Amino acid sequence: EMNDSAESNNFLTKTKFATMVEQTVVGKKMSYMDAVVHLCDENDIDPLDVKKFISVIIKDKIAGEAVTLNLLEGGNQLSFE
Numbered sequence: 779e780m781n782d783s784a785e786s787n788n789f790l791t792k793t794k795f796a797t798m799v800e801q802t803v804v805g806k807k808m809s810y811m812d813a814v815v816h817l818c819d820e821n822d823i824d825p826l827d828v829k830k831f832i833s834v835i836i837k838d839k840i841a842g843e844a845v846t847l848n849l850l851e852g853g854n855q856l857s858f859e
Contacts, residue, residue, distance in 0.1 A: 790831055791831070792833040802817060809843050810839045810840045814832065814836070
């Protein structure tokens with residue numbers, strides 16, 4: 779069942795989406811997570827459906843950001859003294 783424009787146009791692949799994410803991260807100075815959300819909004823992709831477009835590389839980068847954010851927000855106390 780084709781329920782959104784991205785699927786019905788059939789233009790989106792994991793490779794193409796990964797490229798779009800990388801370009802958005804660099805061009806708009808966003809995190810990978812924000813870039814994915816932004817691309818969902820721009821392309822009428824349901825965020826719940828986006829996982830099928832996310833490559834392993836992008837997943838790893840999002841996971842890395844999550845670890846970094848967790849450290850910065852005090853998940854593990856970092857000392858800058």
